[in-house]
Every structure is written in structure tokens, then in C-alpha cells.
Amino acid sequence: MYKTMHWFFHSKKGQDSPFKRILIHIILIFASIVAIYPVLRIFSISLRPGNRALSTSLAIIPPDATLENYRLVLFGDPTRHLKSDFFLWLWNSLSITMTTALIGVILSATAAYAFSRFRFPGRGPGMIFLLTTQMIPAAMLLLPIYMMLVRLHLINSYLGLIIAYSVTSVPFSIWILKGYYDTIPPDLEEAARIDGATYLGAFYRIVLPLSTPALAIVFLFNFMGSWSEYIVARVVLQKQDMYTWPLGLWTYAGQYTLAAGRFAAGSILVAVPVMALFLYSSKWLISGLTLGSVKG
């Protein structure tokens, strides 16, 4: 008896005691449930038939589960005069987000290189400036940008939102990429230059290919950042047919009872691919982020 107790409560070298391990598992299981339960709730609401989308049941799979909500969101229902704007929203979001991410990468790839490798007058203030822009709340520059877009007639257009999103994405991208370039030893480029390559040639042939993961991270980060953005989009896009999916889904979430099921179904349809992508790439996302923030 004593022996078992001892085995149960005492740790061997490099390993926790079984009691401790069980305790850790219990805590982690509990935390995992807290983490995923709200997501499961959305899933469960999306499966409920329209007339009882709101209910006090806590079952994940309702007994009368149906895919009706998904059908309504995806294809609409002519008999009830329900049009499906879902693909339109997705397309709007996709166009805006991809362009924003692309512009972020294009503008930042070279600038970050200059900040990483050259000592030029204005470099220090430039870096401080980039850091400062990270402090700016999205809401703060939103007003002048909104007024600028109004005057340039870019309200209700893709370009307007792309411009508004680039405000945060460009400085952020430079910051992250500079951190990554700093980790690539300059010896490689020096060697290439001794062999006759120009500065630009060395950047293009050596640094850029080595930075593919970082470029991908920046693209992904910018994509994620603007993909589910609601606050800015609400101001810039006022016409229903220009809506991105967060605005569109909010029209469902805004009305009560009737659309809660459709809102949940739409959320699942949008969230699952994004979450899969995020979870799949989380390792790189994280290393990219820590590199960027720690290395400065």
C-alpha cells in the first residue's frame, strides 16, 4: 500500500509523478473544453431547424439536426424570396483582402531590406516611426481616411477599403520582415558580391529566396488581419452589394430569432477554412511573430 502511494505521489527524475500528471491532464482537458465549447455551440446552433434556432438545449448535435440553414445561406430559397449573398460577400472579402496582402508584401519587402542592411540618414527615426504606427488605434486614423475617401469618391469601393487596410498592414509587414532579414547572415551576400553580384542582385538571388517563409507569413498575417475586419468595413462600405462577409453576417446576427441559425451556418462556413489554415500554419505564424517582436 505504502509502495503504491509512494509511486503515485513521487516523481522520478525528469518525469512528474502519476498524480501530478493526472492533475495536469484534468486541468488541460478543462481548459480545452472552455476553449472549444463556444465554437461547438455555433456549430450546434447552425444545425437547428429554423423555427427553434434559439433554445435552451445544450446538446451539441440537436436531435432534429438539419442542414437547412446551410442550404439557405449558400443557395437561398426562391419560394421564400431569400437571395443568397453569401458568395458575393466572400468574393468581395477575397478581392479586398488578397490585394491588401499583396500590396503589403510588395511595398515592405524592399524597404525592410534597406532597414536591415543599410545605415542611412533617417534610418533610426524611420524605425521609431514604424514602431509608433503600431500604437495607432485603427479608429484613430479612420476619420481622416474616411474623409479622404469621401473626397476621392472611393466610398463603397474595393479601393477605399484596400487603402484603409494598408494603413496598418504596410508598417507591420516592414517590421516583421526586417526582423527576419536580420537573422540571415550578411556574409552570404558579401560572398555573392565578391563573386560579382550587385547589391540588388544579391538581394534578389539570395535574400528573397531565403525569406520565402517570412514573405508567406507577412502575406498570411495581412490576410488574416483584414479578412474578418468589421469596424472599418462598416464605415467604408455602405451599399449592400459591396458588403464583405463580416458585414453580411452581421445583417443575420442583427435580426433576432429568424436568422440566428443562418448566422451560425454562415459563421461555420467562413470560420472552418480560416481556422484550418491558421491551425495548420500556427507554427510558422508564431515563429514569425516572435522573431519580429523580439529581434526588433
Add this chain to the structure above:
Amino acid sequence: MITLTWNRVVASLAIITEFLIFIIIGLALLEVYLYLIFHRKPRQKVLGAIVYGLESVDAALVLALFYMLLLRAKTPPASLLMFSTIFFVVSLVVIFLLSIPRSTHVGLAYLLVAPAFIGVLFLILYPFGYEIYLAFTNAALRTMRNPSFGLQYGINNFKAVFTGTVAHKATFWQVLIRTILWTVINVFFHVTGGMILALLLNRPLKLRGIYRTLLIFPWAIPQTIAAMSLRNEFNYMYGFFNVMLKRVGMQPIPWLQNPHWAFAAVVISNIWLGIPFMMVIILGGLQSISREYYEAAEIDGANAWHQFWNVTMPLLRPVLTPAIILGTVWTFNNINVIYLITQGGPQERTDILVTSLYKAAFSFYRYGFSAAFALVIFIFLLTFALIYLRVSGGLKAVYE
């Protein structure tokens, strides 16, 4: 019936392609121009006048176009645009022919920075300048077309921020205190929760990968969706929290009707959303700490508690410091969660500074006031950041 049509797809692709081509051509011209300035000098002294003259004319032309576009808010007519582009290209060719290469150390750096600099100028510096201008006007919905500018308006605006109401009822100081409370509570729980989970995940354990994946869920789900659905979970009748409370025989809580509970609701939601980020950052930091330190500490007789404070924490600092700065700024600036769950209500009792600002600008259309308000918030954040950087010595790391 699906409303996305083929025509629509083609039309939007055309818009985007046109936009990208426009940007690329513009940047290419700019790069050539800068190349000529930094990397070439006039062939002979006499030609200098022509070369520098053309360079100045080109600069003036571009500035004039920008002036029209941004300050007069007129899209330049197509003929003018055409003419200036042709003139610009021709002058570049002439400058090239009249000049010879010269060596430079920093020229390339400026060439590399230029595209981003133009972008930042257009996206941040100009709006920022415009915001300062707005703060000194009486701009509002009615006067939006041509607001009057004057020092007196500026003084009034800034005075209004500190003495009047920022949105409808709440005053600046109430909202400021709530914002600080919101930020401190959230960051504290993010770091503590993240730390506990990271420490547990850092031990040798079965199923570690699965736990980690599941625990990242709140970070992976788009914040908009999470906030919108959590709003429904705080519903009095059907929300998860009240259903649970009723099942265990307790009174349901008026989450979204009572100001205090509403604040609790948004804080709970944001804590849930923010823990995974800290957990992952801390886990990354923990994994980079060599086991040898702990072995050495064990030999010296340090228990787990001492090991945590004397080995783990100091070695985590380089990871934790930027993460906490980032987390603080993000939380301080987080509009999404509050706006989507309570919209700052009831009676503006869950508003923080940024949601008040958003409402002042886009619900109450007090543009001049909002600009002043935004500047006050910005100065507040900047002071915080500078003090923090000075204290933690992070400013040097930026210069490096």
C-alpha cells in the same frame, strides 16, 4: 438564387488589376527618377542646369498632381494626367542621356525605401496631418463640405474632450478609467492564464500536440465571429451562461441589461479570446530555455517555486516584455469585442476610449471633436509606450 454573377467577378478583377498596374507603373517611374538623382551626375558642369532644372520641374509636377488629388480633392483630368506622364518619361530619358554614373553609398537604400515611404506618406502621414487640421475646425455632418479652420475651434474641441461628454453621456475621465481597468484586467488574465497553460504544456506529457491545437481555438476563430456569437451567449433567455445558471438552480444574470454585468461580459469574452496568444508566445520562450539551468538550480536545492521566479521569469523577459507591450496596446485599442457585444451599452457604461471615439465620429458625426479626441488618445498611448521603452531599455534595441 446566388447573387454573385460572372460579370461581377470579371468587373472586380478588372478594377483590381487596373489599380495594381497603376501602382506598379507609378512606382517604377518614381524609382527611375530617384535612380537618376542618386546614382548619376551631369556629364558636364554646363549641363547641370538642364539636368537639375528638369529634375526640379518633375518634382514640382508630381507635387502639383498630389496637391490636386489630396488637398483640392479633385481627380486630375485624364488629358492632364496623360500629358504629365509623357513629359515625365521624356524628361527622365533626357536626364539619363545628359548624365554619367556616380558612386553612392546610401542611394540604394533610399531607392529600396521609397515605395514604402510613398505608401506611408499617403496612408499615414497625410491622414495624420489631416487629423490635426480637423481638430482645429468645426467640422461636423452639416459643415463637412467646407468646415472653418481656426485656433478657437481647436481650443473648443480640446476643451470639449476634457470637460464635455465624449459620446452622448459619458465623460472622458469615466471612459479613461474604464479603459485602464479594461486593459489591466485583460492583460493580467491573458498573461496569467497563458503562463499557467504554457507551463503545463511545457512538461513531458502525452497528447501535448492535441491540447495545444485545441487551446489555440479562440485565437484561430475570426474575432468578429467569436464576438458576434458570444453576444448571443449572453442573451437572457437562451444564452449559454444563463441556461447553465438556471440548470444549477441559480438566478439568471441580466448580462447585457445591467452595466456592471455587461462590463463583466465583455471582459470575460476578451479574456477568452486573448489567452492563446500569450500562451503560445510564452511556450515559445519556455522551449528556448535550456534544461541545464534547471538542473543547476536543482543541485543548488531550489524548489519549483524558486526555479520559476529565479530561472524561468528572468529568462522569459525578452519574450514577455514585447508580448505584454503588444498585448496592452491591442487590448487598449480593441474595438471589436465591445462594439460587437454591447455596442458600449447599456447607457455607454461599457465604452472604452476607442469605442467612444468611433461613436463620436460615426454615430454622432462630431468630426472636429473626434479628431481632437483621437489626438488625445494617441498622445496618451505614445507616452505610455515611450515610458515603457525607456524603462525596459527597448529603445536601444530598435536602433540596434
